[in-house]
Amino acid sequence: MNTSDVNSYATSHAPPRPRVVIVGCGFGGLEATRTLARTDVEITLIDRTNHHLFQPLLYQVATAGLAAPAISAPIRHILRKQMQQGRLTVLLGEVVAIEAAARAVVLNDGVRIPYDHLIVATGATHSYFGRDEWARYAPGLKTLADAFDLRNRVLKAFEKAERYPEDRQDWMSFAVIGGGPTGVEMAGTMAEIAHHTLYDEFRRIDSRQARVLLIEGADRILGSYPPELSERARHQLEKLKVEVCTGCRVIGIDAEGVTVQPAEGEPYQLRARTVVWAAGVAGSPLGKSLQAATGATLDRAGRVLVEPDLSLPGHPEIHVIGDLATAKSYPKQGEPTPVPGVSPSAKQMGRHAAANIQRRLRGEATRPFHYIDYGSLATIGRKAAVAQVDLPLLGTVRFSGYPAWLFWLFVHIYFLIGFRNRLMVLTDWAWAYWTFQRNARVVVEPAQAAATVPPAPLETPR
Amino acid sequence: MNTSDVNSYATSHAPPRPRVVIVGCGFGGLEATRTLARTDVEITLIDRTNHHLFQPLLYQVATAGLAAPAISAPIRHILRKQMQQGRLTVLLGEVVAIEAAARAVVLNDGVRIPYDHLIVATGATHSYFGRDEWARYAPGLKTLADAFDLRNRVLKAFEKAERYPEDRQDWMSFAVIGGGPTGVEMAGTMAEIAHHTLYDEFRRIDSRQARVLLIEGADRILGSYPPELSERARHQLEKLKVEVCTGCRVIGIDAEGVTVQPAEGEPYQLRARTVVWAAGVAGSPLGKSLQAATGATLDRAGRVLVEPDLSLPGHPEIHVIGDLATAKSYPKQGEPTPVPGVSPSAKQMGRHAAANIQRRLRGEATRPFHYIDYGSLATIGRKAAVAQVDLPLLGTVRFSGYPAWLFWLFVHIYFLIGFRNRLMVLTDWAWAYWTFQRNARVVVEPAQAAATVPPAPLETPR
Numbered sequence: 001m002n003t004s005d006v007n008s009y010a011t012s013h014a015p016p017r018p019r020v021v022i023v024g025c026g027f028g029g030l031e032a033t034r035t036l037a038r039t040d041v042e043i044t045l046i047d048r049t050n051h052h053l054f055q056p057l058l059y060q061v062a063t064a065g066l067a068a069p070a071i072s073a074p075i076r077h078i079l080r081k082q083m084q085q086g087r088l089t090v091l092l093g094e095v096v097a098i099e100a101a102a103r104a105v106v107l108n109d110g111v112r113i114p115y116d117h118l119i120v121a122t123g124a125t126h127s128y129f130g131r132d133e134w135a136r137y138a139p140g141l142k143t144l145a146d147a148f149d150l151r152n153r154v155l156k157a158f159e160k161a162e163r164y165p166e167d168r169q170d171w172m173s174f175a176v177i178g179g180g181p182t183g184v185e186m187a188g189t190m191a192e193i194a195h196h197t198l199y200d201e202f203r204r205i206d207s208r209q210a211r212v213l214l215i216e217g218a219d220r221i222l223g224s225y226p227p228e229l230s231e232r233a234r235h236q237l238e239k240l241k242v243e244v245c246t247g248c249r250v251i252g253i254d255a256e257g258v259t260v261q262p263a264e265g266e267p268y269q270l271r272a273r274t275v276v277w278a279a280g281v282a283g284s285p286l287g288k289s290l291q292a293a294t295g296a297t298l299d300r301a302g303r304v305l306v307e308p309d310l311s312l313p314g315h316p317e318i319h320v321i322g323d324l325a326t327a328k329s330y331p332k333q334g335e336p337t338p339v340p341g342v343s344p345s346a347k348q349m350g351r352h353a354a355a356n357i358q359r360r361l362r363g364e365a366t367r368p369f370h371y372i373d374y375g376s377l378a379t380i381g382r383k384a385a386v387a388q389v390d391l392p393l394l395g396t397v398r399f400s401g402y403p404a405w406l407f408w409l410f411v412h413i414y415f416l417i418g419f420r421n422r423l424m425v426l427t428d429w430a431w432a433y434w435t436f437q438r439n440a441r442v443v444v445e446p447a448q449a450a451a452t453v454p455p456a457p458l459e460t461p462r
Numbered sequence: 463m464n465t466s467d468v469n470s471y472a473t474s475h476a477p478p479r480p481r482v483v484i485v486g487c488g489f490g491g492l493e494a495t496r497t498l499a500r501t502d503v504e505i506t507l508i509d510r511t512n513h514h515l516f517q518p519l520l521y522q523v524a525t526a527g528l529a530a531p532a533i534s535a536p537i538r539h540i541l542r543k544q545m546q547q548g549r550l551t552v553l554l555g556e557v558v559a560i561e562a563a564a565r566a567v568v569l570n571d572g573v574r575i576p577y578d579h580l581i582v583a584t585g586a587t588h589s590y591f592g593r594d595e596w597a598r599y600a601p602g603l604k605t606l607a608d609a610f611d612l613r614n615r616v617l618k619a620f621e622k623a624e625r626y627p628e629d630r631q632d633w634m635s636f637a638v639i640g641g642g643p644t645g646v647e648m649a650g651t652m653a654e655i656a657h658h659t660l661y662d663e664f665r666r667i668d669s670r671q672a673r674v675l676l677i678e679g680a681d682r683i684l685g686s687y688p689p690e691l692s693e694r695a696r697h698q699l700e701k702l703k704v705e706v707c708t709g710c711r712v713i714g715i716d717a718e719g720v721t722v723q724p725a726e727g728e729p730y731q732l733r734a735r736t737v738v739w740a741a742g743v744a745g746s747p748l749g750k751s752l753q754a755a756t757g758a759t760l761d762r763a764g765r766v767l768v769e770p771d772l773s774l775p776g777h778p779e780i781h782v783i784g785d786l787a788t789a790k791s792y793p794k795q796g797e798p799t800p801v802p803g804v805s806p807s808a809k810q811m812g813r814h815a816a817a818n819i820q821r822r823l824r825g826e827a828t829r830p831f832h833y834i835d836y837g838s839l840a841t842i843g844r845k846a847a848v849a850q851v852d853l854p855l856l857g858t859v860r861f862s863g864y865p866a867w868l869f870w871l872f873v874h875i876y877f878l879i880g881f882r883n884r885l886m887v888l889t890d891w892a893w894a895y896w897t898f899q900r901n902a903r904v905v906v907e908p909a910q911a912a913a914t915v916p917p918a919p920l921e922t923p924r
Contacts, residue, residue, distance in 0.1 A: 050617060050905045067529035069902040076663035089665045092621040144906045159554040201538035203551045440531040443512045444606045
């Protein structure tokens, strides 16, 4: 019964409207949906959560700077106009397999949804490079649940330090693995928490004694940025008292801390009870399903190799976009270049895949994807950031410090979903800026819910 | 080691300072701490969470109206001045037993903390009247974890209704058990969500077809209010399309719905996939420990009977306050009256117990508790509330509807902890009022955190 019903989502309005299924409502899937909804097609958008997440600010939730609702908007609300136009159906569900031959996706409850065109945009998850046993000691940061888990760990570490003197320094040591933008943001913000937010709130510890380590395997942080900006970022991190260890390959993680192999010399252990994983990403598990169904090629990180037009080899009806795809950008002239895994590229791929589907529906040829790079931007902490912007006439401009931080602030608020969230984030940040306070310092143990069932009293129901 | 260290919290500054241990940082514990901190004592405040929760607005988090940080403030932050004065230590921990003879409390990690004076303020939890098997079908609302669980259930019920036509009406039926202030608030707000927030966001269902049932065993809702206000509340709920079933005793709850026994006639089932428990409260489990340690008497709901001065019979050094206590109010003249389980009474008991400890330290006699009742206030939904206020000269004033709602709004914002939260809540409510939107519609599955560990790719660490 479910099957017939949910198939009817895609079929009831189907003939003659082409059925487009879009899996994942991140930056790529959302843009693709918005673009395609202008055409007369029947779109089914499937996501395993009910909200679009503004991932660039997820670290702010993990560090108690923002509440979850400030960076997540209900998918149904964002897209309600498209739904009222009768072209879009939104489904809360998880796609577990893709049947390319039958042209259908399979949900975790067994329901099959057929498609004429498919866009897979399920993004990336963190990768432990085959050492999944590290996951429990060094959680990554991809979902709101991850952010809550990390927020609990960080805040509770200071509580443990206050309680247990013998482990004090270990509880007050925090290691961030991976010197990319996320790792740099996490390390900078954790240093802020220790030095500004908590410094006057304990009896036995001085939170300013906390150690924040940023561990990077390469010889510099922000490896995708120009060396000049990496240098400035390192300098600004060190001003925030973050210890930056570059050239340190992580070879072990356990409850005690992180074991690293320096460029030369013996491996040694960096003791830290709280470890954050910001090192590796891998394509979402759905990539494997695509490989099985279509023979698509995956790169070492499990991302799907796509054609210049973002479709799968031999399957022009299937597009893969965003972090799940290893795509190349094809400029008017010159060699194709790899597309970076950032939100602007996901959005551009979403629009491009949608446009190519529209072209095929008009019987036109699809076009190769061309990524327009507006520059790079990474924040480090209060008044600290690095930026490289490509301007039409001025060419490439690089700047850092306070101006870069202000620029980062307004770019992120501008791109936030919905005026409401912009307002929330702006007030939260204004407050945090003036008071140094972070207002989302809530530790919630999911277990509590069960714990509240009391021993049965003798009273009888009214 | 832990023991010695944590004991040192209470002992290191001890001689000659008396050691006061306060368990629980709800309204009662917080007020007691603030009052006692003005005296030269060594206070240890223990709570199992890191935040003080503004429970009167918890239903707003459960119904996606407010984000958790808006109604919870870090205990360390609220009390940082008292800590800097060196009179207060805040501990994150759960007290599992009280050793009255040894004058010490025992934490869940086995640590013992000795006291000269003890204030127990661990409040209440929900009670299923001995039918704990109902808990999984009808969760209650006492902690933030409860609120997140309920928010997930309500939002997902509409998603299920959209997906599964055969169960549509059951998924779109919501039952609230218990017609007290919490139940009335929950039912009214759920009706608002169905009729205003979600009505244009689905393809297969009209959320306005949702059924919201309020089930009360007594013959009227808001039983602790004058009948006149109960009648007005019922009228306002029915205007919001809530079906109010009074005189319906609940005799069964399962995955299908609620079985009720009407005043006369046969029992029947009210089908609803989402059921909320707002019926019974019971004293926190620590009451049993007090009973075992001191022979204290518990009432049928597991609340501790206290002396007129809020101390335990035979144990003048132990005070029990707030929802965990069955206290009486002793007016200057006239008979003692029972103290209601509301936040103003918890605050007043906290101040009174603190004052009595100060009196004993000065060698004075303790005084009986006198509860000052400023009136009753319950909100029903948008522009709907009932109020009874006792004014110095005018006497008792009763009003309802829009004025009562405005009054409720400002009273609650006024009593919120901290300017920051007042600002957050005010902007959130202003927004919700003008747009009918609720901005905390985030479904987060704790399981997601685990689910994000990917199949191991072949890449090696940098």
